[in-house]
Amino acid sequence: MTGTDFEHFSRLALARSGLVLKADKAYLVQSRLEPIARALGLPGVPELLERLRAGAPEPVVQRCVDAMATHESMFFRDTKPFEQIAAIAAPELVVARSPGRPIRIWSAACSSGQEPYSLAILMQELGGLLGGRRVEIIATDMSEAILSKAREGYYSDFEVRRGLSPERLKQWFRPSGTGWEVAPQLKAMVSFHKHNLLDAPAGLGVFDIVLCRNVLIYFEPAGKAKVLERVATAIAPDGVLFLGSAETVIGLTSAFVAPIGAQGFYRPCTDGVAPVARQTA
Numbered sequence: 001m002t003g004t005d006f007e008h009f010s011r012l013a014l015a016r017s018g019l020v021l022k023a024d025k026a027y028l029v030q031s032r033l034e035p036i037a038r039a040l041g042l043p044g045v046p047e048l049l050e051r052l053r054a055g056a057p058e059p060v061v062q063r064c065v066d067a068m069a070t071h072e073s074m075f076f077r078d079t080k081p082f083e084q085i086a087a088i089a090a091p092e093l094v095v096a097r098s099p100g101r102p103i104r105i106w107s108a109a110c111s112s113g114q115e116p117y118s119l120a121i122l123m124q125e126l127g128g129l130l131g132g133r134r135v136e137i138i139a140t141d142m143s144e145a146i147l148s149k150a151r152e153g154y155y156s157d158f159e160v161r162r163g164l165s166p167e168r169l170k171q172w173f174r175p176s177g178t179g180w181e182v183a184p185q186l187k188a189m190v191s192f193h194k195h196n197l198l199d200a201p202a203g204l205g206v207f208d209i210v211l212c213r214n215v216l217i218y219f220e221p222a223g224k225a226k227v228l229e230r231v232a233t234a235i236a237p238d239g240v241l242f243l244g245s246a247e248t249v250i251g252l253t254s255a256f257v258a259p260i261g262a263q264g265f266y267r268p269c270t271d272g273v274a275p276v277a278r279q280t281a
């Protein structure tokens with residue numbers, strides 16, 4: 001792997017996905033691209049990088065960029081955002097929205113689907129509180145391969161045991177082969193679409209709640225800011241944004257503010273002032 005070919009791929013991955021690949025990630029590039037090189041009948045990763053620099057077909061470029069993403073996820077990851085949706089965001093929306101209007105939630109960078117299906121379970125459990133309002137969950141990721149897995153809604157024993165209580169597993173999944181399949185009523189609440197967070201979210205509509213978690217950690221500050229500004233165009237003025245526990249808007253954008261006392265969630269901000277009336281309880 002020559003320095004020039006690695007640097008070219010690193011620039012390509014940054015421009016296409018926002019993912020930062022510095023020289024200390026050479027081992028990751030080697031291990032993630034090795035199977036692709038082999039599948040293409042190439043001797044190894046150096047030859048694949050060389051081909052990418054010479055101008056490989058688009059599907060090969062996309063596959064290589066997608067391979068650099070980390071898809072780690074789990075059901076009800078970090079717990080707190082789900083508690084805050086139940087205790088703060090959902091009750092607010094019930095008051096603020098007319099009963100005929102669906103509550104719209106965006107799981108941005110949804111990976112293999114654990115996050116959107118967790119949201120679907122939560123919203124089913126909140127059923128009474130929502131007063132019959134329909135819930136639409138739009139789940140997006142840049143990787144078509146991981147979206148296919150998410151759409152299938154099939155999880156191994158190991159995957160369902162990460163974050164799901166036995167009660168939730170029993171109620172919302174059915175045994176299938178050696179694993180578990182998500183119940184049809186949850187699948188019906190979620191639609192999966194390919195979307196790159198660096199692009200304008202045109203066509204996805206306006207959301208009441210956005211979860212964009214554990215993806216910005218892989219971006220450099222300019223990329224994080226760009227994504228947050230894109231997300232700001234797709235969130236209702238009284239909407240709520242949840243980031244991952246290691247992520248923040250602070251120092252990146254003025255499009256969102258952290259309400260005083262809030263942990264891990266943000267409000268859109270059009271005038272630079274924290275929305276006092278909508279702070280945490």
Ligand SMILES: C[S@@+](CC[C@H](N)C(=O)[O-])C[C@H]1O[C@@H](n2cnc3c(N)ncnc32)[C@H](O)[C@@H]1O
Nearest residue numbers: 017069070072073109111142196197213214215
């Ligand atoms: C670590 S997973 C996070 C999954 C989930 N949000 C969670 O917190 O469990 C990160 C996901 O971000 C996706 N991703 C990375 N860069 C992206 C981009 N530019 N646009 C859309 N998705 C991206 C990856 O494909 C991967 O599935």
